[in-house]
Amino acid sequence: MLTFDDIYGNSHLKERLIRTVKSGNALNSYIFEGADGIGKKTTADIFAAALLCESGSGSPCGKCDACIKCASHNHPDIIYINKKKDKTTIGIDDVREQVMETVYVKPLLAERKIFIISDGDALTPGAQNGLLKILEEPPSYAVFITMVPKAAMLLDTVLSRSVRFTFLPLEQSEVYRYFSEHTEGSDEQLQFASRFSQGIIGRGLLLLEDESFSELYKKTVSLTELLLSKGSGIGDFERFLIENKEKLDFIIDFMMIFLRDCILSSLNMSEQILCRDKLYEIKNIAASVSKKALVGAADNVLRYQKRIAQNANTSAAALELLLSIREEMNDKGNRSQV
Numbered sequence: 001m002l003t004f005d006d007i008y009g010n011s012h013l014k015e016r017l018i019r020t021v022k023s024g025n026a027l028n029s030y031i032f033e034g035a036d037g038i039g040k041k042t043t044a045d046i047f048a049a050a051l052l053c054e055s056g057s058g059s060p061c062g063k064c065d066a067c068i069k070c071a072s073h074n075h076p077d078i079i080y081i082n083k084k085k086d087k088t089t090i091g092i093d094d095v096r097e098q099v100m101e102t103v104y105v106k107p108l109l110a111e112r113k114i115f116i117i118s119d120g121d122a123l124t125p126g127a128q129n130g131l132l133k134i135l136e137e138p139p140s141y142a143v144f145i146t147m148v149p150k151a152a153m154l155l156d157t158v159l160s161r162s163v164r165f166t167f168l169p170l171e172q173s174e175v176y177r178y179f180s181e182h183t184e185g186s187d188e189q190l191q192f193a194s195r196f197s198q199g200i201i202g203r204g205l206l207l208l209e210d211e212s213f214s215e216l217y218k219k220t221v222s223l224t225e226l227l228l229s230k231g232s233g234i235g236d237f238e239r240f241l242i243e244n245k246e247k248l249d250f251i252i253d254f255m256m257i258f259l260r261d262c263i264l265s266s267l268n269m270s271e272q273i274l275c276r277d278k279l280y281e282i283k284n285i286a287a288s289v290s291k292k293a294l295v296g297a298a299d300n301v302l303r304y305q306k307r308i309a310q311n312a313n314t315s316a317a318a319l320e321l322l323l324s325i326r327e328e329m330n331d332k333g334n335r336s337q338v
C-alpha cells in the first residue's frame with residue numbers, strides 16, 4: 001500500500017500532513033491545489049488512509065484492518081464524490097444525495113468520515129454553498145478533501161473555512177527518478193518524458209503509457225518537420241490543430257521541444273536533443289534553416305499559445321500561426337546561416 005514515502009517531491013506538504021495526522025487534530029476541510037497529474041489524488045488517498053489507520057504512526061501502516069480496506073478503496077468511511085458520467089458539473093442535487101444524506105450519520109468503523117472530492121472545479125456555486133452550510137457547523141468527525149487545479153476556482157467562503165495545500169511541480173531530475181523507478185522505457189524516452197512533464201509526473205506518464213498520446217507526439221512532430229523543411233502541409237496542420245483543440249497545450253509543447261532541438265542542432269549541441277527519434281530530420285532542418293528563422297518560429301508558437309489562452313478563435317489562430325511560420329522560413333530562412 002502506498003504511504004507518504006511514495007510521494008515524490010513536495011516534502012514540505014508531506015511533513016505538514018504527517019504532523020496533522022499525528023496530532024489527531026485534523027480539521028474539517030482541506031483543499032488540495034495543483035495541476036492535473038501532480039499527485040493530488042494519490043496524496044488524498046494516503047492522507048485519508050493515514051487518518052483512519054489504527055497504528056497512529058502518521059502514515060498508513062498497511063497492515064491494520066482500516067489500511068487493508070483503504071488500499072482496496074473499500075473503507076465504508078471514505079466517500080468519493082465524483083461527477084456523474086453524463087455530467088460535466090457536480091450540482092447541489094449531487095451534494096444533497098452524496099454528502100448531506102450521509103455526513104450526519106456517524107462513521108461506521110473509524111473515528112472519522114472522509115469525503116474526497118476529486119473534481120472540485122466541477123462544483124457549481126450552488127453545490128459549493130451546500131458544502132459551505134455543512135462546513136459552517138460540521139460534525140467533528142467529518143473531513144473533506146477537495147481537489148482543484150487552482151484554489152481561486154472555489155468560493156472565498158469555502159476557502160476561508162479550509163486549509164489549503166499547494167502542490168508544486170517537481171524538479172525534472174525528481175520526475176526522471178520516478179520514471180526510472182516505476183516505468184519501463186529507454187533512457188531516451190524517460191529523458192524526453194521528464195522534460196515534457198513540466199514537473200508533473202502524470203503529464204509525463206501520458207507520454208510513456210498512453211498510446212494515443214505518443215501518436216499525438218508523432219503527428220505533431222511530423223507536421224512541424226514538414227512545415228519547417230518544405231513550408232508545406234498547412235491545410236493538414238490546421239485541421240489537426242482544430243480537431244485536437246482540447247490538447248493544444250500538449251501540441252504546443254511538442255512543437256516547442258522540436259524547435260528547441262533544431263536550434264540546439266544548429267548550435268552543434270546535438271547531445272542535448274530530446275526528439276532522438278528525429279535526429280536525422282532535425283539535422284537537415286538545422287542545415288537548411290537559419291537559427292534566426294527557427295527562433296522566429298518559436299516566438300510565433302508562443303504568441304499562438306497566448307492567443308489560445310485568451311480564447312481566440314481556434315481556426316483563425318491556427319492559420320495565423322502556420323502562415324507566420326512559413327513566412328519565417330521563406331523570408332529569412334533558407335540556406336542563409338545567420
Ligand SMILES: [Zn+2]
Pocket residue numbers: 052053054055060061062063064065066067
Ligand atoms: Zn494501518
